[in-house]
Amino acid sequence: MTNKNGRFGVHGGQYIPETLMNAVIELEKGYNYYKNDPAFNKELSELLNEYAGRPSRLYFAKKMTEDLGGAKIYLKREDLNHTGAHKINNVLGQALLAKKMGKTRLIAETGAGQHGVATATAAALMGMECVVFMGEEDTKRQALNVYRMRLLGAEVIPVTSGTATLKDAVSEAMREWTNRIADTHYCLGSVMGPHPFPTIVRDFQAVISKEIKEQMLEKEGKLPDAVIACVGGGSNAIGSFYHFIEDKSVRLIGCEAAGRGIDTLETAATVNTGKLGIFHGMKSYFCQDEYGQIAPVYSISAGLDYPGIGPEHAHLHDIGRAQYVPVTDDEAVNAFEYLSKCEGIIPAIESAHAVAHAIKLAPTWDKDKVIVITVSGRGDKDCAAIARYRGENIYE
């Protein structure tokens, strides 16, 4: 699905400083070599299975299905992975790749902290140095994850520039990479940034849809009718969609963070409110003003609080293969509480955006239809923030 310089339709590319060009070229060469190396793949499979706990369960949410009274609902339990989210799939792949390429240091950006924790974890496991950039605002929203990263031996650098959230953490990680390239791999956490990152991260996350397909055929003897996932940069969504892209009967639905609503300025719904632009190394859709200044986006979810979307999603939107729907803070918080009470599963507030859309969709579909929701992460990290959202003054 990619052509020269990693294009997905018009999207993608390599819009980065010259200083980084040889680094991304070296990364692409390294990746193209190791992705076909049986020893690399064996080692990665072992890590994913024995360390991260794959395959993750595809769980039939019987109570939720009965309660909503429509389509059958399955939950893809990425929240059960080691470190509590899908992020570990990509990080183990990239860290192993970096190590094979002779790198000794990982740097990363993080929003909610899940990617930072996963990177710190892989660095600890593989004996690598680790530095994580996190918006200062997010270090407050996700204080527990900051502690976890430090516990794992990583240095966490709070980013104060711009809006002090995920986009600024990405900018700062890119700046640091131009400063120190020889021993350092930038372990990008989503399907974004310059080529080859959107392809590498997608390939490492595609294990999600590969498993869903196998598990669904085993349980239902057919493909699902819809796969629903939340989208910030879009790594768990592309991972959930990838092996279904050619199966046109499967509806692919990405849930964007609408924040306080797509008719307000306090939103992060990129496809629904953004326009085509060039930023963070890629051409894609971005929330921006009429002069191309990147908008200070907002969502209750630190992990979806990003003004752009990965180039492959932008392309899937253009060709109509996937649909991107906005979900507000309120809807996500309701879904967070709903899944907790209904199924005893506390989803990450990011994943709750996908749950929220399924709650709307399932009752409108017949009982013979099947919906898969990817629960990309677990919600322990969000409990204090959601309590505060509901007016309960608890602190971690």
Place this chain on the structure above:
Amino acid sequence: MNRIKSAFENGKAFIAFITCGDPDLETTAAVVKEAVKNGADLIELGIPFSDPTAEGPVIQGANLRALKGGVTTDKIFDFVKKLRGEVDVPLVFMTYSNVVFSYGAERFISLCKDTGIDGLILPDLPFEEKDEFLPVCRKYGIALISLIAPTSENRIAMIAKEAEGFLYIVSSLGVTGTRSEITTDLKSMVALVRQNTDIPCAIGFGISTPEQAKKMAGLSDGAIVGSAIIKLIEKYGKAAPEYVGKYVKSMTQVL
């Protein structure tokens, strides 16, 4: 394009970078005129961007101050049109790809020609992506200026062969900002450039003192200074033009 060449015709060139609208466009105009009066041969005018990923804290600060002050691409074109009537040195824009892309490449680049801009530097547009804007730049005679970095190595010949205007040599790894020491082997970089092109090359990133400027210009055809000038503007605000003038004089005197 010939105007850029003229900046390098009277010995070593001194190139000053100034962010438009920091703290306001009147000050920017006065700073440019002072810099030119004191010997600056070419001016890089920065169009502020909300997220300047190639800049260090000093120029990031200038970008944010300018945007906060309400400057826009339209206001900057009006400003340049007026400024062009008062200064003769070559003027090039330095900004980020999205500023040009969102304005519309054709509209932006044709306005560059109409207002008297000679070139365009986009630090997030490497060789591989230059076709994004190059055909339109050629159509209007605006030089799309290429950069080479300490990590460019095997890419230098390829970039230099197709370079236009002047070649911007990035002195060090990392982002913009003053440095106490520049350790890159610039001599071999410049030698490789010279083997592949006749257009002039200037060194930027990290230069703040007359000694550094002299050394860097000695290795190439000129020195580019940004953060050191921005620091003066940050410190003195509307009173900065006089201080920038004195500073530029201290630099141009030794070149």
